Amino acid sequence: MIQSRIRKLFAAGPESAGFSLDVEFRATKGITVLFGPSGAGKTLTLDSIAGFVRPEEGRILVDDQILFDAASRVCLAPQARHCGYVFQNYALFPHMTLRKNLEFALERSPRLERHRKVNEMLEKFHLADVSGRRPHELSGGQKQRCSIARALIGSPRLLLLDEPARGLDAPLRAELYSVLREVRQDFGIPILLVTHDFEECLELGDEMLVFREGRIVQTGPPRKVFEQPANVDVARLLGLYNLLPAEIRGLDPGRNVSRIRYRDFELTGPYFPGRLIGDQVWLCIRPDLLSATPRDGHTFGNQMPATLLRVVEKPDRLRLEFLGDIAVDVPRSEFEQHRSAKDWMIEFPQSSLRIL
Amino acid sequence: MAIDWFPLWLSLRVAAISTAVALVVGLWLAWLLANREFRGKEILDAAVTLPLVLPPTVLGYYLLVLLGRNSPLGKLYEWIFGGPLVFSWQAAVVAALFHSTPLLVKSARAAFESVDRSFERAARNLGASELRLFWRVTLPLARRSILAAGALAFARSLGDFGVTLMIAGNIPGRTQTVAIAIYDAVEAGNGTTARVLVVIVSLIALIILSLANRLTTNPFGPRQTAL
Numbered sequence: 001m002i003q004s005r006i007r008k009l010f011a012a013g014p015e016s017a018g019f020s021l022d023v024e025f026r027a028t029k030g031i032t033v034l035f036g037p038s039g040a041g042k043t044l045t046l047d048s049i050a051g052f053v054r055p056e057e058g059r060i061l062v063d064d065q066i067l068f069d070a071a072s073r074v075c076l077a078p079q080a081r082h083c084g085y086v087f088q089n090y091a092l093f094p095h096m097t098l099r100k101n102l103e104f105a106l107e108r109s110p111r112l113e114r115h116r117k118v119n120e121m122l123e124k125f126h127l128a129d130v131s132g133r134r135p136h137e138l139s140g141g142q143k144q145r146c147s148i149a150r151a152l153i154g155s156p157r158l159l160l161l162d163e164p165a166r167g168l169d170a171p172l173r174a175e176l177y178s179v180l181r182e183v184r185q186d187f188g189i190p191i192l193l194v195t196h197d198f199e200e201c202l203e204l205g206d207e208m209l210v211f212r213e214g215r216i217v218q219t220g221p222p223r224k225v226f227e228q229p230a231n232v233d234v235a236r237l238l239g240l241y242n243l244l245p246a247e248i249r250g251l252d253p254g255r256n257v258s259r260i261r262y263r264d265f266e267l268t269g270p271y272f273p274g275r276l277i278g279d280q281v282w283l284c285i286r287p288d289l290l291s292a293t294p295r296d297g298h299t300f301g302n303q304m305p306a307t308l309l310r311v312v313e314k315p316d317r318l319r320l321e322f323l324g325d326i327a328v329d330v331p332r333s334e335f336e337q338h339r340s341a342k343d344w345m346i347e348f349p350q351s352s353l354r355i356l
Numbered sequence: 357m358a359i360d361w362f363p364l365w366l367s368l369r370v371a372a373i374s375t376a377v378a379l380v381v382g383l384w385l386a387w388l389l390a391n392r393e394f395r396g397k398e399i400l401d402a403a404v405t406l407p408l409v410l411p412p413t414v415l416g417y418y419l420l421v422l423l424g425r426n427s428p429l430g431k432l433y434e435w436i437f438g439g440p441l442v443f444s445w446q447a448a449v450v451a452a453l454f455h456s457t458p459l460l461v462k463s464a465r466a467a468f469e470s471v472d473r474s475f476e477r478a479a480r481n482l483g484a485s486e487l488r489l490f491w492r493v494t495l496p497l498a499r500r501s502i503l504a505a506g507a508l509a510f511a512r513s514l515g516d517f518g519v520t521l522m523i524a525g526n527i528p529g530r531t532q533t534v535a536i537a538i539y540d541a542v543e544a545g546n547g548t549t550a551r552v553l554v555v556i557v558s559l560i561a562l563i564i565l566s567l568a569n570r571l572t573t574n575p576f577g578p579r580q581t582a583l
Binding site: 051089093104107108150 | 492
């Protein structure tokens with residue numbers, strides 16, 4: 001388990017705005033994803049844990065060992081922290097063979113044990129056939145696996161990965177994910193993984209920490225975060241929703257309904273506890289929960305007319321983008337029948353409406 | 357007439373010794389400047405660079421004051437080795453050292469700084485001590501640039517004139533290096549000796565330069581397998 005509270009300040013320079021990192025979290029075994037845009041402090045958090053940068057305040061605890069404690073002036077050297085780190089560029093030593101790269105991590109072990117462990121790791125990560133090669137003679141996937149094997153060979157108490165999937169193509173990404181799932185299973189240590197790809201969070205994360213401008217703005221299982229972003233900033237970071245400014249016009253807890261005004265239209269949603277009439281809110285609706293039909297004169301409840309701007313191809317569906325920044329996902333077959341339609345009605349199913 | 361080869365041998369020997377010393381001292385200074393933050397770093401950096409820009413006679417004068425027979429350092433040397441340092445061939449080594457180390461520090465520092473920080477972080481992360489990090493990671497990765505820097509330092513040691521003349525003097529058969537011998541030969545109207553020595557020194561410099569150039573290109577290119 002890892003517990004950390006980290007505060008680090010970067011004063012504003014002549015050409016850089018100031019930045020402050022102020023995060024507190026705990027992670028148990030399993031994969032915890034540090035999610036957020038570039039410059040949100042994810043890698044800085046990882047580097048603070050590994051001991052590459054020294055925070056001004058805070059405390060980092062792994063199991064029951066203190067790695068860093070500003071109050072008692074404890075700051076272990078990176079060498080003493082036993083945190084496996086997988087670097088973004090792998091950082092495999094280019095002048096050493098793959099085997100030497102692994103051996104480097106076990107310098108203090110007796111020769112026989114070192115040999116046995118290296119062989120075991122080479123076997124486990126399917127690298128035995130290429131163990132005599134140097135990094136530049138390896139494929140991307142082999143380098144990737146080697147850097148993970150090297151990080152794990154010293155039996156660290158924690159594994160840190162800095163955007164391991166960055167720049168990988170789809171098959172390599174899939175391979176990486178299956179390797180990481182295996183590692184999660186076999187090593188039973190906390191794994192902290194930095195990414196700015198939300199699909200990766202869903203795919204791998206047991207827990208996620210949403211970073212924004214040096215703060216953690218939401219924590220929870222990725223699925224939960226996806227279904228209920230904590231606020232409009234998180235929703236924006238995920239970039240998966242229609243976010244529409246609206247106003248609450250009516251609330252009826254007895255019938256479990258609410259009236260919400262968006263532009264000139266009144267929509268019916270579920271009752272929102274803790275909200276007041278007149279509140280300015282954001283409607284947050286996933287595009288796949290909306291539906292759209294061509295306008296034919298009939299109007300039903302909870303529909304809104306909209307003009308189609310463009311159609312974007314997605315692997316499994318089409319995304320219709322309407323004037324006013326509303327996107328609706330529809331199955332391809334459904335759209336083909338109405339290809340020529342310009343004016344549409346968008347339907348907002350009552351239960352799909354969430355407000356932030 | 358026969359050419360006196362002594363100056364050439366002396367110069368080669370002086371350059372070899374001074375390069376060896378410069379590699380030890382210079383690499384340490386370069387590593388310090390590249391990797392450590394400490395008070396007075398700018399001053400050290402400036403002090404190391406100074407001999408590059410000072411006129412050789414000025415540098416030689418300082419050394420003469422610092423190491424002369426009446427100075428504490430000069431006396432200490434005399435007490436240990438039983439003879440004065442100035443106007444000996446060892447003084448020529450000192451002169452070459454001061455002439456070439458700044459160049460070595462400059463290029464070695466650049467070489468150390470060009471090693472990707474993530475390799476050093478990785479080594480520390482894997483438990484390597486600072487010493488092992490230096491020997492097993494930083495130095496091998498910067499090896500070619502450092503060998504090139506050493507070659508250049510050797511060439512520069514070979515060519516020193518002013519500092520050597522100031523502190524080692526011009527004693528034929530004892531402290532007369534090749535650069536000074538060439539000057540002497542020209543002054544004495546000894547054209548043949550001057551021409552032969554000039555050609556030899558030029559050839560040596562040319563070989564070293566091409567070696568240095570070859571060393572500094574493409575250390576870990578994709579096609580290169582032998583290192």
